[in-house]
Every structure is written in structure tokens, then in C-alpha cells.
Amino acid sequence: MKAKRNHGLNLKGKVAVITGGAGELCGEMSLVLAECGCSVAVLDFDKKKAEALVKKIKSQGGKAIALVADVTNQASLEKSAGALLENFGGLDLLINGAGGNSPGATTTDQQSFFDLSDQGIRKVFELNILGTIYASQVFGKIIYQTRGEGVIINISSINAFRPLTRIPAYSSAKAGVSNFTQWLAVHFAQHYTPKIRVNALAPGFFITAQNRFLLMDKSGKLTPRGKRILAHTPAGRFGKPGDLISALLWLISAESQFITGVVVPVDGGFNAYSGV
Numbered sequence: 001m002k003a004k005r006n007h008g009l010n011l012k013g014k015v016a017v018i019t020g021g022a023g024e025l026c027g028e029m030s031l032v033l034a035e036c037g038c039s040v041a042v043l044d045f046d047k048k049k050a051e052a053l054v055k056k057i058k059s060q061g062g063k064a065i066a067l068v069a070d071v072t073n074q075a076s077l078e079k080s081a082g083a084l085l086e087n088f089g090g091l092d093l094l095i096n097g098a099g100g101n102s103p104g105a106t107t108t109d110q111q112s113f114f115d116l117s118d119q120g121i122r123k124v125f126e127l128n129i130l131g132t133i134y135a136s137q138v139f140g141k142i143i144y145q146t147r148g149e150g151v152i153i154n155i156s157s158i159n160a161f162r163p164l165t166r167i168p169a170y171s172s173a174k175a176g177v178s179n180f181t182q183w184l185a186v187h188f189a190q191h192y193t194p195k196i197r198v199n200a201l202a203p204g205f206f207i208t209a210q211n212r213f214l215l216m217d218k219s220g221k222l223t224p225r226g227k228r229i230l231a232h233t234p235a236g237r238f239g240k241p242g243d244l245i246s247a248l249l250w251l252i253s254a255e256s257q258f259i260t261g262v263v264v265p266v267d268g269g270f271n272a273y274s275g276v
Helices: 024-035 047-059 074-088 118-146 168-191 224-231 241-252
Strands: 015-019 039-044 063-068 093-096 150-155 196-203 263-266
Touching (some): 015 074, 024 241, 039 074, 047 063, 063 074, 074 118, 093 118, 118 150, 118 168, 118 196, 150 168, 150 241, 168 263
Parallel strands (some): 015 093, 039 063, 150 196, 196 263
16 A cells, blocks of 8 residues: 655545546545545546546545536536535535636637637636536535535636637636636625635646647647746746645645635746746
8 A cells, every 4th residue: 555645734524525536637636635534525527537546545545436527517516416415424625626628729820719619619618617616506505504614726727817829718717717716705705604715726837638739749849839838937847736735735724714715826936927
């Protein structure tokens, strides 16, 4: 059995739902929360990936279940919420990690802005915006009703601060996630309880299956776009899944109990650098 890493945060007795929980970035979050003692519901559209990650968590002594759901469908989320309550009885933490871009909503030398497909644009907005709102409705209600306090972490993007070329739908959608984070933080505090905090992480450039085609060519070499990004990143590298963990655990912990409605960049300094 692999030795558990020491993350310095005890989440024993806590329950978390992570949408997009079997993905490259959120998969690491799922593993780490389980290592901290949290019972983790890995919610993903991909059943095989979700079940494989749950198997890995259990093999390391953690507690986890796989929930298969479409975050753009409220009925699907409600069904998964029933399974969550049946297995864990309540909820303390929601991470809205489901999201991503689409080639159909990305401009290229062959595909102009005017050629972007309705299907591609809708997919990006539905997955990032509606997926975050719907999951917050379904699981935020469970947090309030079963615990009366808890944490919601949305996943925005550095593109919400600085819209990038070629990905108009994704940049706009993530800006919406940041705005919704602020709105929901105020709404919970004013109408339910300030003990439910809502914040967001804004990752910089992390190579994932969804953006690899923009940053690296088929041989694994940086594309011109990838080179420009690294030249504009003071840290001089792309992010790794583990780079998000310290900020995530901080926002979950009691040390951040006076922090709500913020979007925290984890970007290697990209947003701070003007290029001059």
C-alpha cells in the first residue's frame, strides 16, 4: 500500500463531492482529500474513470464512491445526490471541477470566429456555467440541510482575468464562473448562513487532455502558443496537478473562515506579468 502524504489537514468525518472528479486536475484533488480522511464522492460523466479512481482511493485506505452524472442535467445530478445521501448521509464540501473547452469553440488558421459551431459554443457554456450552477443548487442545498455549514469551491481560470486569443467561449464562460462565485457567496451569507463559504481557484496553464492540442504538437514539442505562454509565465513552466492542492486545502480549512467570494489565481505569476 502506498504511504499517505502528510497534507497537514484532518478531514476525518467530512464528506466531499467533486464534479469532474476523475479528471487530471480534480483527480488529484480527490486523492488528496481522501488522504486527509475525507469521504469522497467522485462525480464524473466517465463511469470507467470514476470507478478506477475510486478503486485507487480504496486501495490506499480511503473512503470513496463513484457517482456517474451529467452536470448539465439537473435530473442527473438529483439522482446522484440520492446515492450520495444513501452512502454518506450528508455533505460538507463541493468542488465544482467539471469544465473544459471544445475544438468547435476554438479559432484556428482554418476555423475563424465566424465559423465556430453552435454546438461547440453551447457545450462550453453549458459545461462550465450551467454545470457549476446546477451542481451548486443540488449539492449546496444538501450542505445547508445536512450540515448547516460547509465550503463550495468553484474552478475558474486565469482566462477569466485575461481573455486569451482563440478561446472566446471558454474565456467568457470562466469569467461567468468567477462572477457566479461572488454572487453565490453573498447569497448564502445573506439568505442562509455565512457559515457556507464560496470561493474559486483560477488555475493558470496546466497541460490536460483538453488543451494539449493548443500547447504541444503531436511530437510533444511546444507549439508557438505554448512557447508564448511560458515566456509570459515568471515561474517558467506549466502547472502540475499538485500545484493546486495547497490553495485548495487552505480554502477548505478553518484558517480561511473569514474568506468568501474570492477567486485565487494559481498561475505561476502569469496574471502579474505585463510582458515588459
